[in-house]
Amino acid sequence: MPRNNKRFLPFMKRERPFVILKWAETNDGFIDSDRSENELGKPNWITGEKALLRIHQMRAVEDSILVGTNTALNDNPSLTVRHCEGRNPVRIVIDNHLRLPESLNLFDGTVKTLVFNSIKNEETENIEFIKIDFDKRWVQHILKNLYQRNIQSLIVEGGKLLLDSFISAGLWDEAYRFIGNKDFKNGIEAPKISGNPVFSEIIDNDRLFIYKNTN
């Protein structure tokens, strides 16, 4: 099915974007190690350059990309497309209590960025704060808001709490699980997903498993 139909038909039917979960875990099942303060502020790389290219190619064709509060703080990601040609997805971050500093790369104003929070509605040139209820259905509230903006697909990049929220709500369509060739021995455990992968691939020293939500 062409990419447009793969996204558009479920978008119209379910009134939410096509949701792709994505994370990288170590051989021993961690998405981050226990890092000290001075090791924070950049990603703790798990996979190699070819897998990174693959991730940027995914970003270049999807409409939006979402991270959790701790990920924004710990990794300071840009969430832009830099390793291949293509447009940047709309960046989205959860910041319930508005505790993220303006100095983060996400707030550099270069790409449209949505900040879901429980405190204010406010719009500057490229950064939009959107107030929502962080009740039991907050994942649904966010997806409904994205639907209303005609955002047809969403990559959920982590961390663990955010990915688990989408998994437990059953609100995902595909999951991309990269496994890197290293061990952390401790840290934040990778999310668990049931079922068997529908696709697997070796990418240099890394492996990729793709799952589909059949429920």
Ligand SMILES: NC(=O)c1ccc[n+]([C@@H]2O[C@H](COP(=O)([O-])OP(=O)(O)OC[C@H]3O[C@@H](n4cnc5c(N)ncnc54)[C@H](OP(=O)(O)O)[C@@H]3O)[C@@H](O)[C@H]2O)c1
């Ligand atoms: N390897 C990978 O692919 C990958 C990808 C992304 C991130 N990571 C790693 O993951 C780590 C962060 O993961 P994390 O699980 O600690 O944090 P996270 O999912 O990035 O953010 C969680 C934060 O969001 C709010 N929150 C509270 N309850 C929540 C819920 N049920 N669902 C979603 N968010 C909730 C909380 O902030 P408030 O207290 O403000 O409410 C919470 O501290 C980072 O260290 C990063 O390096 C790894």
